[in-house]
Amino acid sequence: MTDLRRDPADDQFRQEVRAFLAASLPPEMARRNRQGYHGPKEDTREWTRILHAKGWSAPNWPVEHGGTGWTLSQQAIFDEECTAAGAPMLDIFGLSMVGPLIYTFGTDDLKSRILPAFLRGEITWAQGFSEPNSGSDLGSLQTRAVIDGGDYVINGRKIWTSAAHYADLIFFLVRTGEGTRNGLSMLIVDAKSPGLAIRPIIDIRKEHSLNEVILDDVRTPVANRIGEEGKGWGYAKALLENERAFAAEIPRNRNHLATLRRIAAETIRAGRPLIEDPLFSAQIAELEVEFLALEFMTLRAMSQTGGGPSFGSLLKVRGSELVQRITQLQVEALGDCGAYLYSAEAHIAGEPQPAPGPDFAPGIWSEAMYRRASSIYGGANEIQRTLIAKQYLEL
Structure with missing residues (x-):
């Protein structure tokens, strides 16, 4: 390419x-x-x-x-x-989301306590935003924090929290007042705090990457607040812009395309490599052209400031739908070898073991199934299209 x-x-x-x-x-x-x-x-x-x-x-x-x-x-x-x-x-949550918020808006105390330890690999993060009744519409979230002495006391529920079972710290968007623009704050909480319960959500792959988080009178110091109280909505918007831009996942999509070409080159159909089928190779070429356009769009977004949330929304929609098409075509190219290649016992043991098949086959089906959710996490694509229409096209 x-x-x-x-x-x-x-x-x-x-x-x-x-x-x-x-x-x-x-x-x-x-x-x-x-x-x-x-x-x-x-x-x-x-x-x-x-x-x-x-x-x-x-x-x-x-x-x-x-x-x-x-x-x-x-x-x-x-x-x-x-x-x-x-x-x-x-750790994308730390590198591209909460880390930049801390070094931009956090106190010197918060920076000194958190950032060096994270860079040394001593802290793993999770993000606590979505709730059972507040997904893409984060302004309606109900998890509430009230000040008691030198602490915030937090009560509520979060859902679809990736990696919470691995995390040392979780950054939560919580309600500290009324309304959206001035009623939300961002707090850092120790994942092992008393009253904080993490319940696993097992996905279609029989894997545990998502969780429900219950907060029952969980305490965290006021010193663990990022920025000012009531300014969480603005911080969250900046963070989500980074998350949506990351959804383009240029390096991983590039790797997926290389894997797709290898599968097509080594898979024999009707006595010849699949890559020699003009219809199939045309599908690969179409995906590669779309990827190249997405790559340049991402670089353009990264090089600009103040582009507005619609730019992140554009990248999120295009990137998430492209990776779904690439991984689906990988599964189709594998044919019978595109079946699920990991046993439930291996997943429970903590490391998947591949069944017999080509060395490029393990993980393909699992990745394709995981990517079915890419058009939902980080803000559903339907919501992103509405943002694009309102803020970019001014409709």
């Missing part, structure tokens, strides 16, 4: 990243990550520690807060190479 955005100076950086990955990424860690989207918590921690020793554990942060200070092009190269090598996905 033609790559139009690089300048020659990036080639040396790419080689540096590749050499580092070859020397530092444990092979077993890479194998596990290639066969499942949600790798073990221990892998994420260990990989973060490895990157921290190199000074690379926050590739998208400014230098003054412990980041690399890399250009957008360098960030993209790093993400591409890590994904291609099978490196564990870093």
